[in-house]
């Protein structure tokens with residue numbers, strides 16, 4: 001998909017040459033490693049600004065989009081203790097996230113693979129391939145926040161009742 005110029009957007013608080021450099025066009029599909037490097041760099045280079053911008057809300061979690069290009073989307077998400085996602089995949093997009101504040105737990109699965117769980121502590125940063133379905137939760141006592149990126153952008157997520165419900169061959173694989 002090619003976005004019209006007006007649809008390309010950078011959050012006004014992040015309209016900075018260093019951010020534009022980080023999200024400059026390079027390839028229609030960024031790799032998990034490239035996305036991981038992006039969220040890690042943004043979380044490090046813009047930490048003060050991110051902590052200033054982040055808000056917390058309940059019952060619905062708070063989030064804001066930091067940037068959208070033809071190639072990637074970049075988000076800041078927050079997690080109060082006990083908040084988390086439903087099981088979901090990213091519809092065939094690759095992704096990454098870096099923990100900016102607090103501590104997250106990720107339970108994840110690739111199609112036909114085992115269910116695994118890892119704690120993602122402050123500063124942790126991971127990239128993942130297009131098949132990953134996961135639950136991200138704040139099981140800790142403190143507020144958490146994280147920076148997320150996906151490529152290609154604007155791909156709808158699919159939610160599941162359980163990670164065990166993820167089909168061995170997701171519909172987006174057969175399109």
Ligand SMILES: [Fe+2]
Pocket residue numbers: 088089090134
């Ligand atoms: Fe996700």
